[in-house]
Amino acid sequence: MNEARDEILARTRAAIREGTPPDPLARAYRTTGVVDDPGRVALLGERLLDYRARVEHTTATALRDLLDEIARGDRIGVPRGLPETWRPANSVEDDGLSTHELDALDGVITGCTVAIAETGTLVLAGGEMEGRRALTLVPDVHICVVRTDQIVETVPEAFAALLGREHRPLTFVSGPSATSDIELERVEGVHGPRTLIVVIVKEAS
């Protein structure tokens, strides 16, 4: 296949040999937000509701009770690095569960790396508290805990926060899975989790 490689590169070079150099790249778009902390939290919640996610607000001390209440004793998967206080009574640690074992779970609780208020997006970066991708994909309910200090306003701010994590598998989640292919009616959850519950935890300050 080196022949194909050489030929494509040769064709490419021949095609671009002539011509004007590209214009200097102007990055005049916004790279930082303007909304204050409470405004950012409110915006994220609002945008997630737009996607028909369920949004809960709580504090670090009340988190455990809230998670227990949401989990209702169901079998909930958790990544290995999830803190004890975030694990509801009947949680199952992902120690390399098979896809069918993941499928038998009722839901999953994870953290996230950064959340984007403007677009209602949670970014999972495969960290200790987020687990591998299959864990947040196969179970039907995804409960994602977001600390308020993880919330940024704009997409460029999220990319700044992801610096150093470029090589990890990343998933941007904006609401539960959806299709509108049946007479344009939106139906949640074709293949990903059909329910997305976002728990926003106010940082004690």
Next chain:
Amino acid sequence: MTSFPEAARIALGDSQLRHNLRNATTTIRDKRARVVAEVPDWDELREAGRAIKADVMRRLDEYLLQFEESVQAAGGQVHWARDGAEANAIVLDVARAHDVTEVVKVKSLTTDEIGLNEALAAGGVHAIETDFAELILQLDGDWPSHILVPAIHRNRSEIRDLFMRTIADGRELSDDPRELADTARLYLREKFLDAKVGVSGANFGIAETGTLVVVESEGNGRMCTTLPPVLVTVLGIEKLLPTFADLEVFLQLLPRSSTGERMNPYTSLWTGVTIGDGPQEFHVVLLDNGRTRVLSDQVGRQALHCIRCSACLNVCPVYRRTGGHAYGSVYPGPIGAILTPQLRGVANAKSLPYASSLCGACYEVCPVKIDIPSVLLHLRAQTEKDVAERIAMRSLARIFGNVRLYEWAQRLARAGEGPARRVPGPLASWTQTRDLKPFAKETFREWWSRERGA
């Protein structure tokens, strides 16, 4: 070239259907306008998007080598394919190396362009399309034909009947969309959980890091790129971006332009192989298939900037009248009118550059500022080799630009329609060149719903 599809002929008579489709186009156009209006720096983002893509084209050889190195450093394997046949053979080889007769696939225009599913089928490997709309087509036996009937053309009771005949396992179904989606979910879930090989396209490839990006809604993209132990991704060479941070521009431009959402439900990024997470064997196929030819034209080159958002389709008066099938290619609408003739060579798609009234609406909405009207004029200049051709083509352009003329010509054409009959009247030249098929049904949904850019 395929004769005018039977299915389209039936759909033509269905005015309710045409009405619905026009509504759908309008709905999405309005949604797009709303979410674009709320972005204060939209013009700056568009300009950055344009400039990044222009830079990619100018240094494509460097970026290709950098991408190759990055993917390899991350444990992935890089293949190069001069054309569709080479790319298809590479994917088939991977499937065969793992002894599978089935692969799970997420819909992509690039793999449609090269006829990957058909090539795999010929090699004894069935590609299971996992997008909801595509699944319906496949079950209905439309697959592997090129003639795709979009799911929007199927009303819910048709989908229920189809599912009960095929995948419902004897269960009784209602025509509640939720229940229908659940049925598809259940059926495909088994396929996903046990799949050995996944196949995808990608919206972007990052030269700096070797990262691939898939933008989608349903979650089948995540399934296909995460669960199978082996993954093959086919990437057009024009899909590269220089740096990881460039995504901050394109992940703002694409979702708002495409489905009118602030962000699409799921975007997946992966780089080579990650131990303990996702496929442990990863292949990427870099596809040329005419792209270097497009690159060599300094004006036409900008067609390669396209991020497949479909915004230009929704606003195009010609597209809204003729529908996607009329363009005779997997790339319909204004972008198809400039991309297809260049990919195939202008001589093989002469009439496409005339499928426009040059109203400029496509340029206005394009998130990467592709100047489609200028490229159309540039391509027209290349096709008008003699006077007769010029006159024929220009009358075609006039018809496209005028609603009343168009409807009149359409009636004439329909009256003359038959398996082998020529279209009479002013559209004769159209059917003679036959690279632009007349009067297909509206197929906006087909393109939009399945694609979202990959």
